[in-house]
Amino acid sequence: MAMASRGRVGDGEPWMEQRSVDQDLMTRVASVGQSASVASRPSARNAVEVKGVTIRYKGVTALNNVDIAIREGEFFSLLGPSGCGKTTTLSTVGGFVQPDSGDVLIEGRSVLGTPPYRRPVNTVFQSYALFPHMTVAENIGFGPRMAGLARDEIARRVEDALQLVSLSGMGERRPSQLSGGQQQRVALARALVNRPAVLLLDEPLGALDLKLRKQMQLELSRIQREVGITFVYVTHDQEEAMTMSDRIAVMSHGSVVQIGTPQEIYERPATLFVADFIGLSNILTGEVLDRVGSVRLAGGTVVRVPAGAAARVGSKVAVVVRPDHMSLSPSPPGGDANAIRGRITKLSFLGTHLQISVAIEAHVEIVVSRPLAPEEQGDPLPERGDQVLVTWAVARSFCFPDTERLQSEAGTPAA
Ligand code: ADP
Numbered sequence: 001m002a003m004a005s006r007g008r009v010g011d012g013e014p015w016m017e018q019r020s021v022d023q024d025l026m027t028r029v030a031s032v033g034q035s036a037s038v039a040s041r042p043s044a045r046n047a048v049e050v051k052g053v054t055i056r057y058k059g060v061t062a063l064n065n066v067d068i069a070i071r072e073g074e075f076f077s078l079l080g081p082s083g084c085g086k087t088t089t090l091s092t093v094g095g096f097v098q099p100d101s102g103d104v105l106i107e108g109r110s111v112l113g114t115p116p117y118r119r120p121v122n123t124v125f126q127s128y129a130l131f132p133h134m135t136v137a138e139n140i141g142f143g144p145r146m147a148g149l150a151r152d153e154i155a156r157r158v159e160d161a162l163q164l165v166s167l168s169g170m171g172e173r174r175p176s177q178l179s180g181g182q183q184q185r186v187a188l189a190r191a192l193v194n195r196p197a198v199l200l201l202d203e204p205l206g207a208l209d210l211k212l213r214k215q216m217q218l219e220l221s222r223i224q225r226e227v228g229i230t231f232v233y234v235t236h237d238q239e240e241a242m243t244m245s246d247r248i249a250v251m252s253h254g255s256v257v258q259i260g261t262p263q264e265i266y267e268r269p270a271t272l273f274v275a276d277f278i279g280l281s282n283i284l285t286g287e288v289l290d291r292v293g294s295v296r297l298a299g300g301t302v303v304r305v306p307a308g309a310a311a312r313v314g315s316k317v318a319v320v321v322r323p324d325h326m327s328l329s330p331s332p333p334g335g336d337a338n339a340i341r342g343r344i345t346k347l348s349f350l351g352t353h354l355q356i357s358v359a360i361e362a363h364v365e366i367v368v369s370r371p372l373a374p375e376e377q378g379d380p381l382p383e384r385g386d387q388v389l390v391t392w393a394v395a396r397s398f399c400f401p402d403t404e405r406l407q408s409e410a411g412t413p414a415a
């Protein structure tokens with residue numbers, strides 16, 4: 001979700017869309033992180049290691065030397081646009097796809113020679129794949145029955161699993177008598193009842209409508225903390241990954257671009273692709289003027305980035321600044337900061353936040369976001385047409401080489 005100098009802001013990017021991405025995102029990330037801290041915490045041991053895995057199909061490198069280490073008890077997401085290799089990565093762990101090179105370890109042991117059904121993992125797919133002729137309880141009890149557990153043990157586990165996914169009392173129904181969300185819960189219970197070391201989830205909420213999706217996101221987070229099983233979660237939805245995960249691997253074109261906590265990825269995106277894909281970014285393109293980090297934008301405005309962050313003098317770069325790292329000031333601030341004059345073109349009240357669009361030069365608009373504290377609601381707010389000074393700490397500017405990569409990488413619409 002980018003905007004600004006690439007013309008995306010004025011280009012019909014709906015405000016509601018922007019709102020759904022950034023407004024309160026970091027607040028929610030923080031609150032999810034807090035609630036996680038009171039329950040089970042990921043341990044230092046690795047549950048899953050994908051080591052240098054490469055997979056080629058005819059003419060396509062689906063995975064290119066992928067390295068991922070997932071800790072025990074972690075809620076870990078694979079995030080990226082459609083076709084970037086998320087499902088293939090998950091399938092190498094599940095055992096449905098064999099790497100051309102590299103290794104896959106589960107609980108410290110290589111599983112390359114181990115068939116899927118003997119690996120200590122279970123998979124939840126977007127298509128729930130429930131047995132239609134069996135009751136909910138029979139569906140959930142299927143795995144334990146195949147494992148040869150005693151009847152009363154199966155019954156007890158099924159009851160626990162039903163309770164875990166909030167479906168107590170529905171064991172005698174058939175899948176066709178359940179809503180989509182309830183069917184998804186059954187699919188989850190059917191996987192968890194086997195007590196796998198690792199649960200693999202491939203876009204499990206993809207078939208649900210937005211409201212149900214949000215609800216199930218919370219449910220999934222709760223369930224994961226409750227059972228403490230390692231979750232490896234595939235999604236193309238950055239907000240979903242950001243709000244649910246302990247850590248995220250951002251993927252693009254078969255490679256892992258960055259691994260980190262949601263906050264690390266938001267605060268310090270490793271590439272322009274990550275900055276653009278996750279959260280809202282102002283992306284200002286320009287040319288490096290000198291070695292101390294001055295960048296001239298197309299219209300002549302000069303901004304500064306941390307010395308050493310910019311590429312060689314004369315090269316084209318993209319300067320990325322998060323809207324919540326910018327503010328409006330009456331006068332130039334002290335310290336090492338950028339200050340650019342502009343004119344307010346739009347104000348949007350987004351619940352707890354105010355988003356202010358400011359034109360800084362022809363065809364370049366910056367979005368500044370700031371929280372609206374209750375005690376300042378009576379204060380005079382900026383207005384459309386106001387001349388303002390947009391400021392931000394130089395340290396808050398990221399600088400990336402501006403290749404056409406961004407367009408090509410982000411070009412695949414998420415399916
Ligand atoms: P994602 O889950 O991120 O959408 P996938 O892992 O399904 O992506 O696919 C990664 C790439 O590998 C895509 O280009 C896809 O077309 C290709 N691919 C996946 N599976 C196969 C296959 N069985 N045969 C040929 N190409 C495949």
Ligand code: MG
Binds near residue numbers: 086087088
């Ligand atoms: Mg997929």
